[in-house]
Structure formats: structure tokens, C-alpha cells
Amino acid sequence: MNFITAREHLQKVLLPTHLIYSPIFSEESGNLIYIKPENLQKTGAFKIRGAYNKIRKLTEEEKKRGVIASSAGNHAQGVAYAARELGIKAVIVMPQTTPLIKVQFTKKYGAEVILYGEVYDDAYQKAKELEEKEGYVFVHPFDDPDVLEGQGTIALEILEELPNTDVIVVPIGGGGLISGIASAAKELKPDIKIIGVEPSGAASATAALKNNKIVTLPEANTIADGTAVKRIGTLNFDYITKYVDEVLTVDDYELTEAFLLLTEKHKIIAENSGILPLAALKKLTDRGKKVVPVVSGGNIDVLMISSMISKGLVSRDRIFNFAVNIPDRPGELAKLTQIIAQVGANIVKLAHNQFKNLSRFRDKEVLITVETNGTAHIENLIEALEKKGYEISKR
The missing domain is CATH 3.40.50.1100 (Rossmann fold)
Structure with missing residues (x-):
């Protein structure tokens, strides 16, 4: 494949997607993270x-x-x-x-x-x-040499902008993107490490590598719809076997966390398949390396954006749902909310049920959703409530 010629032809239709250094993902992973934002590409993806x-x-x-x-x-x-x-x-x-x-x-x-x-x-x-x-x-x-040649031009751009890149992390669906990037990158820099990431609910490359042959998964169940592929390409399996150093999987909850961080810290929106590499960064065994995760696409439905943010807040312990029983008498709810306020948590939602059967007949259940600063903040809240005799039930 001639990646250089392909790049020359593609320059007339592509937008530049320069690397973005990420302090937050660097801190979380222990590496130096430079995002390749193909979600900002024309048509919203590398394709x-x-x-x-x-x-x-x-x-x-x-x-x-x-x-x-x-x-x-x-x-x-x-x-x-x-x-x-x-x-x-x-x-x-x-x-x-x-x-x-x-x-x-x-x-x-x-x-x-x-x-x-x-x-x-x-x-x-x-x-x-x-x-x-x-x-x-x-x-x-994905299962075509000319398509792989086009996708491989991403590697040329990465290594031109950051020649001392140690690791490139790439999403895997059918395998076309990682096949092109891996072959082009290894051609230019043989010692570079290429790591693929796929959703655990559609891990067709992982299954193929495990069985040493292509297999068809019974289902592809993941919120990363762009990589919901039950069978990787024949050509791609050969390339992955030859050029890819490791394949990792991430679950949907890990995707929501990565989505929240990218949105909140970088003000960048990407689709679920596109953030697979970001979700896997904490799983890398390397430390102190220059790592480029390829965020492959940004075409996401607005309703999905809202859902991902909400779930990401819960996953990152920024939203905490719990239930607590209080005596059914005047002033008790005010005492409870005062403790929450003193700890600095913000009540987002509160509801109580006087009619639910509880161990103590005159108690009522209160369901509360609070906004917090993270895990430590939640622990402080629980400790403050338990010191006052309240029993907390996480929801």
C-alpha cells in the first residue's frame, strides 16, 4: 500500500485534525496523552x-x-x-x-x-x-486494501506531528481503522506500539485472537453502535495478527466516564465508538509514554449525549442516589437536609413515601439524589449522616 500517495490525494478533501494534549487523561492514565480528534474531521469521522x-x-x-x-x-x-x-x-x-x-x-x-x-x-x-x-x-x-490505505494516512499525520509517539490506541469495529493505522505506523516506526480497543459486548477481534481464527459472535450488544460488529474482516484479522500488539476491551460504564471527561474537560463531543481508546487509557500497562488515542468519530444523537452525561456523572460519583429512613414527625426532613447542606452536597431531587412498610412503623422512606464532587465527598456525606444515626441505602 502506498500511504504517501493516498495522503496526497486526500489532502484536497480532508480537514486538519491536529493533536490535542490532554492534562486530565494524562493524569488519569500516568502517560502523556495527545488526542487525535478525527471526530472533527469532515463528515464527523475518519471514514x-x-x-x-x-x-x-x-x-x-x-x-x-x-x-x-x-x-x-x-x-x-x-x-x-x-x-x-x-x-x-x-x-x-x-x-x-x-x-x-x-x-x-x-x-x-x-x-x-x-x-x-x-x-x-x-x-x-x-x-x-x-x-x-x-x-x-x-x-x-473495513475489509478492503484501498480503504485500509486511506485510513492509514492517520498514522502519517500522527508521526509527522509527534515523531516520538510511543503508543497509538485505536478503536476496533470491523478492524479497518486499526489495520490501516498499524501497518502504516509500523512501516514508518517499527518499534511503535499499536493497541486496539473494542466494546466488551462486541469483542469480535478478541474472540478471533483467542481462537486463532475469525469467529462470528452470537450478538453485538453495546452502546458503541459504530463498532457493533459480530465478525471482523478477513483481511483485517491478518493485519491485526501481524501488526497489533494488544487488544483491550471496555464496558459501557467505562465509556460513559470517558465521554464525561472529554465533554467536561475538553468541551469536545464524540460518539461512543470514537471514545473507546479514551476509556481504555487507564488499562494501559505503560507509564510515562507519549500515547495517542484516536477519537474516531463525533456523530452522536443529542438524546444520547444527555444520557451519556447523566450516566457518566453517576459512574464518576458526581451524582449519588440513596435512601434513608426518618421518623414521621414534623421537622425531621429539615434536619436531614441541613446535614446534607453542611457537607456541601447539592440536593437535585427528593421524594418521600409515608406509606411504605418499614421495620419501624412510624418511619418513612426518603429518596434523595445529590450532586457531589466525587467519591470522597460521598463518603463524607455518608459518614455525617451515620454519625447522626441515619441508615443509608445506596440506590
Whole structure:
């Protein structure tokens, strides 16, 4: 693969995504973290790189036939944008569960969109049927050497800007992004470490490496919809086996924490699949190294943003839900709220139930949600309440 030539062609359509040093993720991981923000790329993700590189290489006869692709969203937008720029018809098959924002933007770039199936693999089968029936050229999102060549240009940019990079951390869905980055990075700097990260609910690369062959997962269950792939690509498995040093997994709760930190500390919004590398930084065994996590995309639904922030606050102990029993007599609720105020916690929500059966007949249950500064603050609150004789039940 010729990554340098690919980069030259891509420069006319790409936006610069310069590295961003992160004090908060550096502190949390014990390394020097420089974020590669591909969520700020044109179409909101890295996918435009591989899609454009593939489509620009088509013959004139292939261009006349038009292209078809299957995608959970970002590849769809990349193909749609590239096809529009090169004057080619594009048809995209997307899972019915694809966030609405990704569907809308794909249509905005001029592609015909067909919604089919629950996950990427279902959409893929439908796209292959249409390829055969209509004669379209299929643009695979990850199992194609021209696509990998385009994605690999990210590694060139990273090493040009930070030549002494020690580790690059990359999300894994079908495996195209990490295959391109790993092969390009190792070509330029053989001793660099490449670490892949995938959601624990769709760990197809982990399963393949464990079994030393590609396997199909029974399901792909994760909030990281862009990496909800049950089977990695054949070509990608070979590249991962050859060039990737380690593959880690993170769960959905770890993703919510990373999302909150990125949003709050950097004022940057990224999608769940895109923040997989950030969520895995605390799991790295390296310390004091220059580490570049690739935040691969930023196309996320507004409602999901709200949900991720709320869950992230709970996961980081910034929101604490608990129940406490108090005597059912005047003034007792005021005493309770006064203790909470003295500790410096902010009551967000409070409700009580006089009719719930409790061990002591004249008690009532109070359900409270408070905003805190973190784990230590919660511990101080619990200690203050218990000193006054209250029994706390976490919710």
C-alpha cells in the first residue's frame, strides 16, 4: 500500500485534525496523552479517508455503475460525500437502529438510504444482494486494501506531528481503522506500539485472537453502535495478527466516564465508538509514554449525549442516589437536609413515601439524589449522616 500517495490525494478533501494534549487523561492514565480528534474531521469521522481513497481508484466503467455500501453511519457519510465529490451515484444500506442524525446527514450528502436489519451484519447482507442485482460497486467499510490505505494516512499525520509517539490506541469495529493505522505506523516506526480497543459486548477481534481464527459472535450488544460488529474482516484479522500488539476491551460504564471527561474537560463531543481508546487509557500497562488515542468519530444523537452525561456523572460519583429512613414527625426532613447542606452536597431531587412498610412503623422512606464532587465527598456525606444515626441505602 502506498500511504504517501493516498495522503496526497486526500489532502484536497480532508480537514486538519491536529493533536490535542490532554492534562486530565494524562493524569488519569500516568502517560502523556495527545488526542487525535478525527471526530472533527469532515463528515464527523475518519471514514471519509478510506471511502474517498477507494472510490477515486475506480475505473470509469465502475464509476458509471455507481457504488453501494453498508454502514452503521460514519462509513455511509464518507461514501456519500466521496461519491458526491467525484460525481458518482451512491446507495447506502444502514441498520434500522442507526441514530437519526447519521441517517439525515447521509441523505444530505446526496446518497439514497435504505434502512434494513438490526445490526451492521444484516445491512451488509442486504447491500450484497443489491450489488448483485443492480450491478453497483460495493465499497466495504473495513475489509478492503484501498480503504485500509486511506485510513492509514492517520498514522502519517500522527508521526509527522509527534515523531516520538510511543503508543497509538485505536478503536476496533470491523478492524479497518486499526489495520490501516498499524501497518502504516509500523512501516514508518517499527518499534511503535499499536493497541486496539473494542466494546466488551462486541469483542469480535478478541474472540478471533483467542481462537486463532475469525469467529462470528452470537450478538453485538453495546452502546458503541459504530463498532457493533459480530465478525471482523478477513483481511483485517491478518493485519491485526501481524501488526497489533494488544487488544483491550471496555464496558459501557467505562465509556460513559470517558465521554464525561472529554465533554467536561475538553468541551469536545464524540460518539461512543470514537471514545473507546479514551476509556481504555487507564488499562494501559505503560507509564510515562507519549500515547495517542484516536477519537474516531463525533456523530452522536443529542438524546444520547444527555444520557451519556447523566450516566457518566453517576459512574464518576458526581451524582449519588440513596435512601434513608426518618421518623414521621414534623421537622425531621429539615434536619436531614441541613446535614446534607453542611457537607456541601447539592440536593437535585427528593421524594418521600409515608406509606411504605418499614421495620419501624412510624418511619418513612426518603429518596434523595445529590450532586457531589466525587467519591470522597460521598463518603463524607455518608459518614455525617451515620454519625447522626441515619441508615443509608445506596440506590
